[in-house]
Amino acid sequence: MPDTALPPTIPTAPVTPAILESLRAIVGDKGLIADDQGKQPFVTDWRGSIVGNAAVVVRPANVEEVSKVVKLCHDNGIAIVPQAGNTGLMGGATPWPSHTGIVLSVGRMNKVLNVDPVGYSMTVEAGCVLQTLQETAASHDRFFPLFLGAQGSCMIGGNLSTNAGGVQVLRYGNARNLVMGLEVVLPNGDIWNGLRALKKDNTGYDLKHLFMGAEGTLGIITKAVLKLWPAAKDVATAWLAIRDPQAAIEILSEAHGASEDNVGSCELMSRTCTDMVLRNIPGTQDPLKADTEWFLLLEWTSARPKAEGAEGMAEKMEQFLADQMEAGRVIDAVIAQSEAQARNMWVIRESVAPASRAEGPGLSYDISVSISKVPEFIERGLKAALDILPSIRPYPLGHIGDGNIHFSFMGPKGMDRETLKQYSPAITRAVNDLVTSLDGSISAEHGIGIDKLDELSHYRSRIELDTMRTIKRALDPKNIMNPGKVLRI
Structure with missing residues (x-):
């Protein structure tokens, strides 16, 4: 657990043999995992740094079973940790060591219930793997724009519960912008059916937004109606060697007009970050051997097919990059000439997390500031961290198009995890103080979970925290619902 986070007070009612049998009667033998070896993947976070406890893992097969399980737990005061793909980075889906209740996994609820290509929507269960939904949309000539590095294993229920971001936020928005309706099991076991495929619905409070981003503390998302878009027909992907982060935001600013508002993604990569991936991920190739400390992955997409003899995305991008080179912002660039080349560029970007895990202990901050302040944050943030630990190895990267920087560091060579932890509180305070001074956010897309529980209480106002606690208590x-996450109650 994080050194600064003291365990919160959470319900400790036990799962008695009688309750265990009641759970078995609801979900059947294949819906229960009670042995320590079987539970291990569900009580350990993706990074392997947080290990909790649970009496049993319960895996319902449908919303009715979820409702019955939750009502049983509610009536007996048993704590529940909802869980989807368990790929989060803040410990939001991981139980505390003091947790005596259950983990409720939605992984068996993995059906695509309906695809409406005419109405551009898709109704799905919470346990659907994100990549499956992307592929399902594509098979109907549609596009679902939530793209994450963990898309092969993360599940849509967790994506919505954390209001996931990813590389398409610049154009399509966060997860909450991709949803029309939800079905949610409330903490007392009631089922709220808000599965309405409506773009306009002004009938009181928009309840779905309560549950997206709440990290399972207010209820369990079981189904969702997702928005779809036309599939891309003309795509240009480029890897740019750039002068510095200031050049990156200027390139992005001018790219919107030059692409006719078709910028799909704009990802900033430091050389140290790129080199780390090339070292640790087999099969990746350096797209551009250039003498620079900063790279940009830029992609333009259009739903309109390129007409024969007409100028398409690649031709427009080529002229744009030539102009940017003349302006001194771009040092060198390469536009992917094949799907394989484009995929290699994206693999480098998407493989940062597994590459960093292979590299050893580190620190990572998921922050956001306004786009124009990104260069200032990077410059001042690097100085602040290096002043505290001069041998720490920075590898900043991020979704610069929406101001989200993953401000990450590898520990000094030879330093073990426990020694690095001694420096973590000071670096965390320096980084988060800087973010706050720039009117930014200490969590852009990864959520709060366990890791940032105390940081949220330090930086959010009393009014904000009290309002959130009022909603939680109501x-x-x-x-009982994911206690000890996001807020101390």
């Missing part, structure tokens, strides 16, 4: 007065 919906979950027994504090």
Whole structure:
């Protein structure tokens, strides 16, 4: 657990043999995992740094079973940790070591219930793997724009519960912008059916936004109606060697007009970050051997097919890059000439997390500032961290198009995890103080979970925290739904 996070007070009612049998009667033998070896993947976070406890892992097959399980837990005061793909980075889906209740996994609820290509929507269960939904949309000549590095294993229920971001936020918005309706099991077991495929619905409070980003503390998302878009027909992907982060935001600013507002992604990569991936991920190739400390992955997409003899995305991008080179912002660039070349560029970007895990202990901050302040944050943030630990190895990267920087560091060579932890509180405070001074956010897309529990209480105002606690207590007065996450109650 993070050194600064003292365990919160959470319900400790046990799962008695009688309750275990009641759970078995609801979900059947294949819906229960009670042995320590079987539970291990569900009580350990993706990074392997947080290990919790649970009496049993419960895997319902449908919303009715979820409702019955939750009602049973509610009536007996048993704490529940909802979980989808368990790929989060803040410990939001991982139980505390003091957790005596259950983990409720939605992984068996993995059906695509309906695809409406005419109405551009898709209704799905919470346990659907994100990549499966992307592929399902593509098979109907449609596009679902939530793209993450963990898309082969993360599940849509977790994506929505954390309001996931990813590389397409610049154009399509966060997860909450991709949803029309939800079905949610509330902490007392009631089922709220908000599965309405409506783009306009002004009938009171928009309840779905309560549950997206709440990290399972207000209820369990079981189904969703997702928005779809036309599939891309003309795509240009380029890897740019650039002068510095200031050049990156200027390139992005001018790219919107030059592409006719078709910028799909704009990802900033430091050389140290790129080199780390090339070292640790087999099969990746350096797209551009250039003498620079900064790279940009830029992609333009259009739903309109390129007409024969007409100028398409690649031709427009080529002229744009020539102009940017003349302006001194771009040092060198390469436009992918094949799908394989484009995929290699994206693999480098998407493989940062597994590459960093292979590299050893480190620190990572998921922050956001306004786009124009990104260069200032990077410059001042690097100085602040290096002043505290001069031998730490920075590898900043991020979704620069939406101001989200993953401000990450590898520990000094030869330094073990425990020694690095001694420096973590000071670096964390320096980084988050800087973010706050720039009117930014200490969590752009990864959420709060366990890791940032105390940081949220330090930086959010009393009014904001009290309002969130009022909502939590109203919906979950027994504090059984993912207790000890996001807020201390």
